[in-house]
Amino acid sequence: MAEPETPETSPVSEQLELIRTELRRAKARPKPKPVADALPVARVVVDKGLSHLDQYFDYAVPARLADAAQPGVRVRVRFGGRVVKGQGRREGGRLVDGYIVERLAASDFAGPLAPLAQVLSPERVLTPELLRLCRAVADRYAGTLADVLQLAVPPKHNKPEAEPVPDAPAEPVPAPQPGGWARYVDGPSFLEALAAGEAPRAVWSALPGPGWPDELARTVAAALASGRGALVVLPDGRAVARVDAALQALLGPDRHVALTAELGAEERYRRWLAVSRGAVRAVVGTRAAMFAPVADLGFVAIWDDGDSSHSEPHAPQPHARDVLLLRAVDAGAAALVGGFAVTVEAAQLLRTGWARPLAGPREELRRAAPLVRTVGDHDQAGDGAAFAARLPSLAWRVARDALAHGPVLVQVPRRGYVPRLACARCREQARCAHCAGPLEAPDATGVLVCTWCGRPEADWHCRECGSFKLRAQVFGARRTADELGRAFPSVPVRTSGRDGVLASVPGAPALVVATPGAEPVAEGGYAAALLLDAWVLLGRPDLRAGEEALRRWLAAGALVRGAAEGGTVVIVAEPSLRPVQALVRWDPAGHAATELAERAELGFPPVSRMAAVSGPPAAVQDLLDLARLPEGTDLLGPVALPTPRGEDRADRVLLRVSPGRGAALATALKAAQAARLARGKAEPVRVRIDPPDIG
DNA sequence: AGCACGCCGACT
DNA sequence: GTCGGCGTGCTC
Numbered sequence: 001m002a003e004p005e006t007p008e009t010s011p012v013s014e015q016l017e018l019i020r021t022e023l024r025r026a027k028a029r030p031k032p033k034p035v036a037d038a039l040p041v042a043r044v045v046v047d048k049g050l051s052h053l054d055q056y057f058d059y060a061v062p063a064r065l066a067d068a069a070q071p072g073v074r075v076r077v078r079f080g081g082r083v084v085k086g087q088g089r090r091e092g093g094r095l096v097d098g099y100i101v102e103r104l105a106a107s108d109f110a111g112p113l114a115p116l117a118q119v120l121s122p123e124r125v126l127t128p129e130l131l132r133l134c135r136a137v138a139d140r141y142a143g144t145l146a147d148v149l150q151l152a153v154p155p156k157h158n159k160p161e162a163e164p165v166p167d168a169p170a171e172p173v174p175a176p177q178p179g180g181w182a183r184y185v186d187g188p189s190f191l192e193a194l195a196a197g198e199a200p201r202a203v204w205s206a207l208p209g210p211g212w213p214d215e216l217a218r219t220v221a222a223a224l225a226s227g228r229g230a231l232v233v234l235p236d237g238r239a240v241a242r243v244d245a246a247l248q249a250l251l252g253p254d255r256h257v258a259l260t261a262e263l264g265a266e267e268r269y270r271r272w273l274a275v276s277r278g279a280v281r282a283v284v285g286t287r288a289a290m291f292a293p294v295a296d297l298g299f300v301a302i303w304d305d306g307d308s309s310h311s312e313p314h315a316p317q318p319h320a321r322d323v324l325l326l327r328a329v330d331a332g333a334a335a336l337v338g339g340f341a342v343t344v345e346a347a348q349l350l351r352t353g354w355a356r357p358l359a360g361p362r363e364e365l366r367r368a369a370p371l372v373r374t375v376g377d378h379d380q381a382g383d384g385a386a387f388a389a390r391l392p393s394l395a396w397r398v399a400r401d402a403l404a405h406g407p408v409l410v411q412v413p414r415r416g417y418v419p420r421l422a423c424a425r426c427r428e429q430a431r432c433a434h435c436a437g438p439l440e441a442p443d444a445t446g447v448l449v450c451t452w453c454g455r456p457e458a459d460w461h462c463r464e465c466g467s468f469k470l471r472a473q474v475f476g477a478r479r480t481a482d483e484l485g486r487a488f489p490s491v492p493v494r495t496s497g498r499d500g501v502l503a504s505v506p507g508a509p510a511l512v513v514a515t516p517g518a519e520p521v522a523e524g525g526y527a528a529a530l531l532l533d534a535w536v537l538l539g540r541p542d543l544r545a546g547e548e549a550l551r552r553w554l555a556a557g558a559l560v561r562g563a564a565e566g567g568t569v570v571i572v573a574e575p576s577l578r579p580v581q582a583l584v585r586w587d588p589a590g591h592a593a594t595e596l597a598e599r600a601e602l603g604f605p606p607v608s609r610m611a612a613v614s615g616p617p618a619a620v621q622d623l624l625d626l627a628r629l630p631e632g633t634d635l636l637g638p639v640a641l642p643t644p645r646g647e648d649r650a651d652r653v654l655l656r657v658s659p660g661r662g663a664a665l666a667t668a669l670k671a672a673q674a675a676r677l678a679r680g681k682a683e684p685v686r687v688r689i690d691p692p693d694i695g
Numbered sequence: 696a697g698c699a700c701g702c703c704g705a706c707t
Numbered sequence: 708g709t710c711g712g713c714g715t716g717c718t719c
Contacts (some may be wrong), residue, residue: 041719044719046718046719053714053718055719056719057718057719058719060719061719077719078719079718079719080696080697080698080699080717080718091696091699093718094696094697107719109719111719113719114719623717696718697716697717697718698711698716698717698718699715699716699717699718700713700715700716700717701713701714701715701716702710702712703712704710704711704712705709705710705711706709706710706711707708707709707710
């Protein structure tokens with residue numbers, strides 16, 4: 001279309017004619033809207049509804065939005081419309097939400113740019129650091145940026161945005177005293193390094209007892225004292241509340257926020273904004289807080305990283321530990337991976353030298369840890385009756401004696417675990433002869449099937465002891481409280497579990513029956529704990545069964561008074577089992593290191609890296625055909641997944657790569673996903689990097 | 696997800 | 708001859 005002549009060069013009549021022409025044209029089509037002159041292009045990531053489009057789109061910035069359309073703000077854009085022939089106008093399409101990623105002088109897109117439809121608020125929620133983090137998480141997990149953004153940026157609420165930024169306290173935070181860290185060999189030096197602005201990295205085997213929330217609070221204070229921000233992620237609201245209280249006591253008000261789901265969306269967004277705006281520099285929260293946009297991040301910490309709630313259930317299912325460590329690397333920040341237990345992933349951080357161990361010396365441990373006693377199955381042979389077999393005489397005596405001095409915790413595995421098959425004689429796991437995956441019995445025919453590669457195993461026998469007998473059995477858990485009540489009629493029995501979790505119990509004598517993860521804290525510590533039916537935890541159909549069982553036992557044992565005060569734990573389990581021995585010696589780090597070495601030898605994660613690909617059988621195959629998998633990728637399966645009623649059959653294939661090829665595997669799978677979607681083959685295939693439950 | 700464009704069967 | 712089937716490709 002021809003440009004109108006410049007009016008200054010024309011006689012008046014011609015000018016008038018030009019104006020008339022221009023008016024006519026303007027009637028025929030809307031005049032192109034004036035465009036922002038400085039940086040007229042906004043690069044946008046679309047967020048909702050088009051999440052498979054993992055790319056940016058450029059839009060023209062209308063002059064009226066030139067100031068509001070800053071990088072990081074939420075916008076609405078028209079997407080998928082079409083250009084009306086001959087004119088620059090477009091129509092149709094639908095409005096989608098997105099964020100401005102950057103402002104540009106020009107676009108490299110050849111076609112005409114559609115204008116931004118709306119700037120939803122001037123709040124710059126997607127900061128460059130947060131965008132970089134989301135991008136890295138998307139790549140790590142073979143997911144899309146839009147999916148990660150949904151996890152990282154909370155939904156908008158108008159009221160908190162309209163409120164003024166609260167004032168941060170003017171005085172700097174003083175470096176904290178070591179407190180409980182004095183009990184650890186390298187504790188005080190870790191705090192000093194943090195306070196000095198350095199970036200120490202450690203795996204922390206916490207001493208048993210109630211000291212850890214205060215110790216975590218001191219690490220946060222030390223990071224703040226260095227002028228940097230801090231972020232702590234914990235597995236549940238109860239744990240967050242304890243660290244929140246410790247921080248409140250140590251730092252006073254307005255230095256930190258707690259981010260948990262139970263706050264409600266608006267309050268959560270209010271606190272998130274306080275962090276995003278830089279008014280608050282320390283965050284303690286549950287899983288979703290892993291993305292909290294802490295300014296000048298100097299320290300990240302995760303507590304109890306083996307807890308399954310650290311694994312995000314929404315795509316692409318990132319793990320809080322991984323996200324925090326990505327952030328630590330990106331920001332050059334200090335990192336602390338702590339808990340009573342040590343995961344194999346943490347052990348790997350130690351083994352590679354990325355992190356240093358932070359543990360109490362032997363004599364501190366002896367003081368703080370309870371005495372652990374085991375009752376093996378054969379020790380109960382003479383006990384006869386069914387309940388007596390689950391509460392052997394030693395456990396009964398320990399409970400009776402301890403009840404004179406305080407509450408007794410009884411940990412009972414939750415009902416509903418599907419136990420993995422194990423040798424009936426020696427309890428060795430039944431494993432596939434081909435790939436060492438766990439075996440299961442899908443029906444009553446007696447033929448076992450590997451849950452990883454699907455091969456049948458017709459004539460299993462135990463590799464350890466040669467026995468042909470398998471065992472898989474679940475006791476009811478709920479009965480235990482009643483049975484205990486009858487055994488100790490004069491003592492109150494309290495329960496804490498799925499429906500009704502107690503945060504704490506008083507120090508008075510009582511039996512406290514709890515399922516793993518729901519153990520209340522006892523005032524002054526429990527006098528004793530009984531860990532019943534321990535083999536149920538060990539028999540879970542999970543690669544992590546041993547690690548997970550130990551983690552839960554340690555969590556219960558850490559609530560018991562130290563051996564010096566008479567604290568005792570009785571575990572009903574075969575004393576020769578490795579996790580049981582690790583509990584007796586209170587040696588989670590040693591157990592994790594051994595476990596890691598074994599996983600390395602067997603080609604298991606996290607040393608080898610795995611990905612799970614699942615979906616309709618043909619679609620899974622299609623994806624694998626498209627994927628240019630790294631050299632030496634091991635394909636296990638497909639196996640049919642258990643299908644809920646009414647759903648189509650789904651297969652799963654596990655992919656295994658040697659150490660160092662995890663990123664290549666993720667990249668290959670992501671590219672294959674993109675290729676499939678681009679071809680319009682819509683049958684969805686789920687890709688999960690580092691599947692936590694690989695049977 | 697929509698909504699184009701694109702190349703083969705039954706209608707005025 | 709044209710109207711229209713939905714295969715596959717793009718959306719700033």
